[in-house]
Amino acid sequence: MRVAILAHEQFPGQAKTALGILRYADYDVAAVLDRDTAGDRVNDYVPDVQDAPIVESMDALADDDLDALIIGIAPIGGGLEESWRDDIRTALESGCDVISGLHHFLSEDEEFSTLADEHGCELQDVRKPPEDLTVSQGIADEVDAEVILTVGTDCSVGKMTVSMELARDARDAGYDAAIIPTGQTGIMIEGWGNPIDRVVSDFTAGAVEEMILEKGDEHDYLFVEGQGSIVHPAYSAVTCGILHGAMPDKLILCDEAGREAIHGYESVSLPPIQTYVDLYEDLAAPVSETETEIVAGALNTADLDDEAAREAVDAYADDLGAPAVDVIRQDTDEVLEALL
Amino acid sequence: MRVAILAHEQFPGQAKTALGILRYADYDVAAVLDRDTAGDRVNDYVPDVQDAPIVESMDALADDDLDALIIGIAPIGGGLEESWRDDIRTALESGCDVISGLHHFLSEDEEFSTLADEHGCELQDVRKPPEDLTVSQGIADEVDAEVILTVGTDCSVGKMTVSMELARDARDAGYDAAIIPTGQTGIMIEGWGNPIDRVVSDFTAGAVEEMILEKGDEHDYLFVEGQGSIVHPAYSAVTCGILHGAMPDKLILCDEAGREAIHGYESVSLPPIQTYVDLYEDLAAPVSETETEIVAGALNTADLDDEAAREAVDAYADDLGAPAVDVIRQDTDEVLEALL
Incomplete structure (x- = not known):
């Protein structure tokens, strides 16, 4: 799976999720999105993880065949920063899934869910528990x-x-x-x-x-x-x-x-x-x-x-x-x- | 506050909530609803709590000026028994609030929420946590x-x-x-x-x-x-x-x-x-x-x-x-x- 990771203004110090993915996930990381460090590379900051270019926005990846955009940072409170909306919109319009751990569920955001439906892609809110959980059986x-x-x-x-x-x-x-x-x-x-x-x-x-x-x-x-x-x-x-x-x-x-x-x-x-x-x-x-x-x-x-x-x-x-x-x-x- | 307590087919053995209310609450209990023991009185079964008549349904309380109907039993799984629907409907139609601890939230039931709106009364789901909870401050x-x-x-x-x-x-x-x-x-x-x-x-x-x-x-x-x-x-x-x-x-x-x-x-x-x-x-x-x-x-x-x-x-x-x-x-x- 080929992914981009959104980490605007937080890479690498405050981007625990982005770093975890670069270090441990099996994904092919096409780029990290960070408007502050755009132009540099991941390994300029963190040497011992998968390398990738750092770019300013999803527009820079228009020709890339991405499977998903991952939100790789989590502001205190878990809200959605309005300045990320353009990147998420661009991702969905190019048929790319968006994976998020925010408390603000993207699947309940009207603009995003409409776009996801139109373009046949998925909004994955990993912080949203499945509906069928129940009490432990103790086994x-x-x-x-x-x-x-x-x-x-x-x-x-x-x-x-x-x-x-x-x-x-x-x-x-x-x-x-x-x-x-x-x-x-x-x-x-x-x-x-x-x-x-x-x-x-x-x-x-x-x-x-x-x-x-x-x-x-x-x-x-x-x-x-x-x-x-x-x-x-x-x-x-x-x-x-x-x-x-x-x-x-x-x-x-x-x-x-x-x-x-x-x-x-x-x-x-x-x-x-x-x-x-x-x-x-x-x-x-x-x-x-x-x-x-x-x-x-x-x-x-x-x-x-x-x-x-x-x-x-x-x-x-x-x-x-x-x-x-x-x-x-x-x-x-x-x-x-x-x-x- | 004058209340009736619904405990159909479960009074007194399986009606922990009803008994708790009869024993400790400050409510004036007009009646317990239990179609199995209707005609008896609470004190026939449990001597050391507030006494009240046991009646078959809300219809028996038509002339009573009730403030609320309390659901006093909780079936395994916390679902709503369809056979309680008549009593809840009757309560709402007479302007009476309904207080429930079921996992099935009455406020999300279309029929009940419409009736509550029409008759200016409230559906209180006590099992529904407030929206503004957050993490402990440790103080x-x-x-x-x-x-x-x-x-x-x-x-x-x-x-x-x-x-x-x-x-x-x-x-x-x-x-x-x-x-x-x-x-x-x-x-x-x-x-x-x-x-x-x-x-x-x-x-x-x-x-x-x-x-x-x-x-x-x-x-x-x-x-x-x-x-x-x-x-x-x-x-x-x-x-x-x-x-x-x-x-x-x-x-x-x-x-x-x-x-x-x-x-x-x-x-x-x-x-x-x-x-x-x-x-x-x-x-x-x-x-x-x-x-x-x-x-x-x-x-x-x-x-x-x-x-x-x-x-x-x-x-x-x-x-x-x-x-x-x-x-x-x-x-x-x-x-x-x-x-x-």
Whole structure:
């Protein structure tokens, strides 16, 4: 599938979804749309991902045979920026699908839905949960696959990245491993999945279980993309629902070096690592016959130099009493050995 | 407010909402509608609640000046039984509001919304969350009131009843205590509240916090109606979100005598009481500066005779290391003393 990724005025720093797609998705990326950096190339900013030209607008891609335009940024609040409307319109008029993770559903926008109908293309709102979700049956532990869930000390510590990197490395090593996507970027990369943070709260566990049951007998290992943190004042419900819905065999605890408080909730200090280990394991234990253990750690050291990063990962492994890794900078062999 | 309560073919055994309203609401109940028991009276079946005649249909109340018809039963799946349509139509035609906790929203039913418009009355779907909910700010612990949350070993062990009884007894003893309703029956009884099990999962804690902030400086004590259980395979997300959204000072652990497994999930055995105490307290601790402790227990002994009930409550108090009570059969003084 050949795609363009819209990231106006946000590439690369604030374009988490765009970067995730460039790094992990199987799409052929024709271009990134960013009017601020137009003329440059992706690799000028981010060296270790798929390269592509950066262009000003969809008009620059008129002769390209694109399958989809992906909205690769998410402003706070999830609204649609009016300045993106031209690009979306141009895409639809050239018969191109549009894939969006905005809270503002494109399929409910009258102009876009009319255009999509006229030109026979599709508006995919990945943040819109399917209508047929329901409560969990409590049977995710019955699937054949080993279920491995990333859990976090906080939001935005790298759970999605860790899931993606480890699943890829496992596949490279010959294992049959798949991703269970639970958030908008994961869903766009994989092309399917339930946006767990948008489902009805009673269906949180059920929406994860449904995906595990769908894929659990087709693969040997499922890496479930975790969300939030069990000590997050706003998002712990989602975290708890994923833990009980997925009934994982193994957990990877993800952290960011130097983080001391919950992002955006600075009065909530992160408790010691052992508190997280106990909370996640003790909360999982009563619900499933599977014994769920934290067997490895992943540390995001993006803000440190190489030596400080190595030291931080070693200290994290000591704290955890288990192997740990920065999945972007380091070799994941030791952690994979603990997981697979 | 003068109301009728629809409970066709389900009164009293399966009419939890109707009974909750008869027991706790401030409404003047003109009649219960139940075609099976029509001609009898409420007190023929349930002695300790507001009495009212049981009638066959709304036609029997044609001369009564009713304000609202309340749907007092909830079939599995939350659908609308077609056989109730006549009563709802009759109510609307006589200018009477209809209050419903069904998943099938009456306000989205074309016939009913047309009738309501014509006759100037309101369709209140209490299960429909308000549109303006958002994520928690993590500040419920800043209100003046002491926040007291009922938590459970499972669903349907009596959390709503315990909240209502204790708040009433506290008020009778001269304390300024209010209820924070989180489920459909609580919302109908109190006439306001957010249906936490139906909100977007990301807003679970936020929807509770919003209510605490609204009422927290108006009263000395808030009794928050809990939902689900932290070890429930399907509903733990809601339980966790309420715990972190409410940031309670004190918890009451509710259990039912003789229950051994999660209702409807018989493979999930209830863990020992001490496991619940540790889970609820350890999960609350990192998120708020408030020290949250389980300071009392409530045991539902409806299936036991008087002596067995007393013994069960005593054993439960011993297990818990805290005062315990069956709020329906016993005096709540000792438990209130631990709470207030």
